Amino acid sequence: MKITFFLTQDLNSPSGLGRYFPWAKELSKLNHEIKIYALHSNYSSLNNKREIIDGVEVHYIGQMHVKKFANSKVYFGSLTLLALMISATIKFIYYSLFDDYNVLIIGKPHPMNGIASIFSKIVRRKNIIVDCDDDETHSGNFKKTWQKLVICFFEKSIPKIADVVTTNTKYTEQRLIKDGISKEKIFYLTNGVDPDRFTNIDENRLFTLRRELGLENKKVVAYLGSMSLASHAINLLIDAFEEIVKENTDIMMLLVGGGEDFDYIQKIVNKKGIISRTVFTGRVNSGDIKYYYKLADITVDPVYNDIAAKARSPLKIFESWACGVPVLTSKVGDRNELFRDNFSCLRVSDNETPLEIKNAILIFFKTSSFDNHQCSDLSKRYFWDKLIKSLIDNNEKLFGKYI
Structure with missing residues (x-):
């Protein structure tokens, strides 16, 4: 069976790395022929725009809507953005019409890959899976109102032409139903973890990294993710940590990642007088991320109780578990469902306020006699x-005719 992905992000972006590539890799392991056509966060810097990774053929065909380099993320002006969108749309349309595939998977229904999926359905009558892993309308960092309106239109419209719509949260499932998508067409595909990325820890390397970052003999609270305040409530953790340092001299805060607010967040931490107790790493190589999880005693997924958080299934939860590290978060969206079954590995605060986060962290360190194997064993449910086996088994009508 030949399956093609159209992605508007690269394989180093969160969903590309943590959701779409492992999805593609597992399909490849089942002897399907897999291609990915994707946009890249720094397209002009690429020397090789085509590569084979774990049996998956990857083609980068244009620039993403943002440019990422070093620890920064830069948004393009309206005219440049429009030109990039048009260029990417034309290329996606070309491959939708002339690439050889049986099933087309749209990773996030954006204008560029969304318009191409319409050509695929109408002109070639191909089967289409649309994956909605976020509420793009409410989580995007839009500079102009028209940008948000365009995304909203495609987010609501493209799933209607799909044969199967996948989503990773119950909130988005209900939103899709309200938008007119048949419940029978929706498949709940939770986020998961690729175990290949989180095994084979070199203990000497981990020891060296801990020493280089000044975390020896320290308790570590970590956040790993985008340094973007528009979509990630890192300020809640920072405010909580400001209070923690007044009561505990052994706890350090580790912040891993880059983004448009990286410099601003550093200034906030410095202004609060907690810079000496905070370690910023900036962006790190995706192959090394397991070591940064392993540095932590507990990781934090700070969220507000808003639509963006309800529609998001944080990959960092599953990745932290895979490394044997418990997670502190709030009872928002599917996090609450995970909490019900997995209390020992997911410490959930009732109200995501700095005070609640502070108290939960201090209680964790005072009372925890934690077995790391509990989390690593739990993560196996989400491999x-x-x-992907569940996705195929539950959509036999779509996959069966090609197998």
Whole structure:
């Protein structure tokens, strides 16, 4: 069976790395022929725009809507953005018409890949899976109102032409139903974890990294993710940590990642007088991220109780578990469902306020006699091979005729 992905992000972006590539890799392991056509966050810097990774053929065909380099993320002006969108749309349309595939998977229904999926359905009558792993309308960092309106239109419209719509949260499932998508067409495909990325820890390397970052003999609270305040409530953790340092001299805060607010967040931490107790790493190589999880005693997924958080299934939760590290978050969206079954590995605060986060962290360090194997064992439920097998088994009508 030949399956093609159209992605508007690269394989180093969160969903590309943590959701779409492992999805593609598992399909490849099942002897399907997989291609990915994707946009890249720094397209002009690429020397090789085509590569084979774990049996998956990857083609980068244009620039993403943002440019990422070093620890920064830069948004393009309206005219440049429009030109990039038009260029990417034309290329996606070309491959939708002339690439050889049986099923087209749209990773996030954006204008560029969304318009191409319409050509695929109408002109070639191909089967289409649309994956909605976020509420793009409410989580995007839009500079102009028209940008938000365009995204909203495609987010609501493209799933209607799909044969199967996948989503990773119950909130988005209900939103899709309200938008007119048949419940029978929706498949709940939770986020998961690729175990290949989080095994084979070199203990000497981990020891060296801990020493280089000044975390020896320290308790570590970590946040790993985008340094973007528009979509990630890192300020809640920072405000909580400001209070923690007044009561505990052994706890350090580790912030891993880059983004448009990286410099601003550093200034906030410095202004609060907690810079000496904070370690910023900037962006790190995706192959090394497991070591940064392993540095932590507990990781934090700080969120507000808003639509963006309800529609998001944080990959960092599953990745932290895979490394044997518990997670502190709030009872928002599917996090609450995970909490019900997995209390020992997911410490959930009732109200995501700095005070609640502070108290939960201090209680964790005072009372925890934690077995790291609990989380690593739990993560096995969410290995991508199991999730993709479930997707295929539950959509036999779509996949069966090609197998």
